[in-house]
Amino acid sequence: MIRIGTVLALSFGIASPLAAMDLAVPSGQNLEFVDRVVEPDVTRFRFLAPEIDPVSGGLGYADVAEDFGILCQGVALPDVRAMDEMPKQIVISMMSAQTPFGEANPQVTQFFEVFSVQNDACIWEQF
Template identity: 40%
Template sequence: MSTSHVAAEASLPVPSGQPVYLDNVLLDENPGELWLRFRFVAPNIGQTVGRVGYDVSAVDMDHLCATLAVPYVAQRELVPARVVISLSDKAVAFGENAPDVTQFFEAYRLENADCIWEEF
């Protein structure tokens, strides 16, 4: 698995307007095929009152797939089996157990430069 760390200075634009920062991109072949994992920190997500919930964050993840993942894949001429977009309220090492961290995930397959949601 290779990791590309990205230091995002400013929040990325998403439909909800919540702050979202790219933490890193992982090229993961452990599932037996290439999965690209775009990992973001979104400090305001969570289930408590006043936090940004999954329903709103799901729209943001769709947007991040379309606006960041699709161009990334095209520019690098990659052919991933899946693209995973994840949001965490704190940065967490990949695969680390962090029960105190809220994390939302969505998986997509890319088809004709479109992100097609894949239900787990």
């Protein structure tokens, strides 16, 4: 179950609250919304997922793969609908520990998936 509280995410210096919601993900992991990063054509939604860490026996990518589509469709897409311009891509990321955006940390497990938005739906984009 994911609990997303009212969070202020900074997007080019503009605060945008995400509405509080509960959303169950197929893996059953507990997620916490960290932030939303808006770039030209891409909006990123970052989630803290402390249970992912295949090296120490935690959840691996295969365990959480279905969660990405649920997060895109149920969290990211409703949020970006309110933007002036719909992004061409939505990136959903999960990290085992909070890490500043854009900084590599070999001790932190991170998984990412990219989606395009077509006909009001998230479409998975294979790398």
